[in-house]
Amino acid sequence: MSLAKILLVDDEPDILEILEYNLIKEGYEVATAGNGEEGFKVAQKFQPDLIVLDIMMPVMDGVELCRLLRSKPEFNNTIITFLTAREEDYSQIAALDTGGDDYITKPIRPRVLLSRVKALLRRNERQEDHEEASTILVGDLEIDLEQVMVLRGKERIELAKKEFDLLTLLASKPGKVFSRDEIFNRVWGTDVIVGNRTIDVHIRKLREKLGDHYIKTIKGIGYKFVF
Known part of the structure; x- marks a missing residue:
């Protein structure tokens, strides 16, 4: 098989x-x-x-x-x-x-x-396997985990899979500061090696698609989701 x-x-x-x-x-x-x-x-x-x-x-x-x-x-x-x-x-x-x-x-x-x-x-x-909730509602965003889809009102926002995974992690605990190491481990996995610019590129793409105000940079630490 x-x-x-x-x-x-x-x-x-x-x-x-x-x-x-x-x-x-x-x-x-x-x-x-x-x-x-x-x-x-x-x-x-x-x-x-x-x-x-x-x-x-x-x-x-x-x-x-x-x-x-x-x-x-x-x-x-x-x-x-x-x-x-x-x-x-x-x-x-x-x-x-x-x-x-x-x-x-x-x-x-x-x-x-x-x-x-x-x-x-x-x-x-x-x-x-570990997706327990089917939907995350945060601010004006609806993140549908089953359909891998993000809605803002009736507008569907198209995200690549890693962008979706990153947004889901940050939005799962609004206000929590996720360190860069934690983001790497949770989104890419400890057994996957990626370049240092990986998180920065994906954060930039999310901001382009969602707007700058959802994700805040905490200098020297990481990122958090705000609304």
Whole structure:
């Protein structure tokens, strides 16, 4: 029985082959694509639980594909992680900015990828299993945990999955100051390694979508939700 469905999108056949082989050996159901445009078509048919994208690809790069996927409601809960040979901040920020959940720098070792994939899927399962309340009502926002949806009056606010998880955490205890370490542990999990700019990027995106007044920065500590 397959553990989960994983889509690999990379323009290097050798990388696709070795990653596909190792994931299948672990019991995952795997599909592959050689560029972003092909990846989108495969994703629509395959409906993966997790997508691994290379950033630099012909036809449509990984960032554009991620942006396209996140614009479709059926991929709101799909985990997306990037593979990139670049270590510059701007490429990692671009990956997170478009709704990516994580990134892994090349050259990638199969054992490292397997560990990261398992960690991402475990964290996702824990978040789904531990959702006790179905709705959080705070100020003029309604956060529907079952439908992964945020409403302000009749207006639906579209959030990427990590943005939604971060908002849910902060709004679960309005006024409480969440440290950066606690946010990392609760939203990304202690077994997932992400860049230092990850929280900042997601907070900025939330403020762009919700307005600046909901999330307050507590300098040197973290963030809190206010209304």
